Amino acid sequence: MATVNPYLIFNGNCEEAFLFYKSVFGGEFPYMGRFGEMPSDDPNAPKPSEEEANRIMHVSLPISSETVLMGSDSTSQSGDVVIGTNISISINTESTGEADKLFDGLSAGGTVIMPMTKTFWGAYFGMFTDKFGIGWMINFDEKPQ
Structure with missing residues (x-):
């Protein structure tokens, strides 16, 4: 979960x-x-x-x-943030499949900022704003700490 x-x-x-x-x-x-x-x-x-x-x-x-x-x-x-819109919801998943499912579903109709990709910090990660203006970050730690 x-x-x-x-x-x-x-x-x-x-x-x-x-x-x-x-x-x-x-x-x-x-x-x-x-x-x-x-x-x-x-x-x-x-x-x-x-x-x-x-x-x-x-x-x-x-x-x-x-x-x-x-x-x-x-x-x-990224530009200066506007106080009140400077919070996102970060979801840590248990698999890349779960990460892709949540990313694809929640980003539908929204704006992708960073597509799901492998990162230098050992995660599979992506960011977007959904169609309601809410910021999201989806993360799967490929190398959990």
Whole structure:
């Protein structure tokens, strides 16, 4: 069965927000990665600016046995987020088949931002906005941590 987690997007203060959330919920970050740490398959791809390189690409904070609070910062590519629309629903599936089924079904009539693909962090992942304007992220961890 898939698990559902909130995914929060920030305009450059993700680390500050998650340090605050950690002070309230406790626990540890299993992962906190920055845009500057992302590998690139394209040697001609532009390098992020120093400011963007230090922004959070992904962070996760378990807040209960069932829920992980996740987040990242926006970039010049994604644009500034609008407060109130800076949350997505992240679904972690048990298989690529389940991921494809949910992605195809929920994205019908919506806008695909990133099609389902294998990622450098070891997941099969995709993003879209559904036809009602809700942001979704579908993820299958091929190499669970």
